[in-house]
Amino acid sequence: MKQQPGAFGRNVLPAAVPVLAAPTAPSGPVPAAIPAQVPAPAPGPPGTAFRTFPGTPAHVSTARRYVTQVLADPSYRHVIDDAVLLVSELASNAILHTRSGDPLGGFTVELGFPAGTVRIAVHDQGSREIPRVLHGNGEGGRGLGLVEVLAADWGITGGPAGRTVWFELTLRP
Template identity: 45%
Template sequence: MSPALNGSAEIHRWCRSFPGARAQISEARQFIAGYLGDRCEADTAQLVVSELATNAIRHTRSGLPGGRFGVTLHAGSTLLIVAVHDEGSPTTPHLREADDEDQSGRGLYLVETLSARWGVHGDHAGRTVWALIPFAPADRAV
């Protein structure tokens, strides 16, 4: 288990900013892995951050030249919040229907499936999309 997640009742917060380029999505996944270590929720959190970061790069000013996105993790003893901050866009992230031929548009469905809850706050100038991931009891953590 990561030293930052030693089972105490404290809330821990880690943040990092990334250039708004597709290659940085794997860096965001590594950031998550470095924080969570061998916890069983690490794979889920990496998938969630990958989807949210991809959306930030594809659908917001974060993906434009010079753009950036941020990842923040808030961890308590029972819950992890994964949040991706973007530089905003005229549209708000939402679930949308994807047809069988269109492989895009399924990211937020995956986030909804993997998390206990997700949401969006902010506006056209910048948003945060977050997901809540419950931690398994410490005696069941890998």
């Protein structure tokens, strides 16, 4: 795991992948339940897509569908299942363990396409807890363990005011 993400600024969206959001704003209207203080990620470079969701368990499935739509091109078929599973885990973690799950909270899912990879990040509203991989036989706490096993690379940035957990999946030639 790296503590800092790589340079997102060099991402290039393959021509066959639909861009569902302009790089400067989330796609579609932001639901009224998400107040202005929800930290959106800094606008990504061309070739990124991101969307903000209300911080409710019902919107985890909406985030999964969003990732499925962005990765609809057949060139992503071998990473889509892992991408959807990991986004589900990270979005659930954001809702359960950060202020993203507060009544007016939210989280943002961002997809980028550095050469040969898909990079996905989930931005939350932060908490005092520090995300960590749990080992042992306890219940729960396996989301970051899945990320560690399935992702080619991953990391956590930010702090109590808002964190980003990101991962990369390697594309096949």
